[in-house]
Amino acid sequence: MRLFVAVYPPPESVEHLGAQVARLRVGAAAAAGSNVRLADPAHLHVTLAFLGDVEAARLVEVESALGLAAEGFSDGRNALPRYSLGGGGRFGQGRSTVLWVGLRGEVEALHVLAGLVRSRLRQARLPCDARPFRPHLTVARPGDRMDLADIEADRTDLDDYQGPEWPATELLLMRSHLDSRRSRYDRLAAWPL
Template sequence: MPKPLRAFVAVPLPAPVIDFLQQIQQQLHSPMINVRWVRPENIHLTLKFLGDIEPSQVPVIGAQLDAAAVSTPAFTLNARGVGVFPNRRKPRVLWVGLDGETGMLKTLQTTVETVLAAVGFKREKRAFRAHLTIGRPRKRMDPDDLGGSLDRLQTAASAPFRVGRVCLYQSVLKPSGAEYTVLYSAPLSD
């Protein structure tokens, strides 16, 4: 029997945005902020985490992503500002936010959620909060140290980038970190 694949649906990021995110990571890097940084090439905009899927489901999911993509025109976003989830007192995720045509992004995410629910994937109960995860704090840190760094970068913004496709990714967890492979790519309409 084929081994299940750990999978998620996401928007890939262009090289200039990856470079911008790496610069943000470098500006936040400090002995006071102990963070496990996401490798820049692994940063993406997650629309839906699927968990374990069977390899035979890839074509079905791909067809659903095609259906979502064909009904969604390409749009523009930019990475802007820095924050944490759930809050500055107990940060678990360090992220960069998104600006631009965020209504189109929400529409795409809702459409992906709907088409995948039609083939048996559970709907996410939590509200979609668009973000790009750049790191995860390793231990408790002084909120003032973190807060000052975050405040300094609130106006940092990437150049606008075009969202032109949505992808199904496989995630393989390794000691050196996660490795992502595109299993399917669906272009948005023009």
């Protein structure tokens, strides 16, 4: 099973972002029929840890590690940290260019949560991506199907974007399915934060 751990923004924030993306050059290109691979709004999430392929027999271990991480994050907390989508960036180049929106607000708390998740996974000797945590939501994967100057202009426009505030209320274990069609995600388990 291909697994990852995430938090999802609420539908209102996703809708607000969708309206912003529609006004960007990447949104106009998608509306004109260009395959800039806009992210499916139902799948917009912040990945805290990517496990990759994990044997089904180890699912109980994954769930136990994540339960401990969520419990550790929630201990002694009076209120949930609040976030908003805002700011923009770009990963990759050429065919692998990705446009993303960042998070604002109490982002340090999200770094703490990601650290707890990754630490618990490692303690359980489970696979976990070692790349530094950079909280973001992928907006599009335009690759080289759009001029780089247009992608950079969209990134600049996202720098000025500020979405509505929201709390992350649950930690989610997700399974991704990659095939010739678009990616599909299944929710396997959730823990309150």
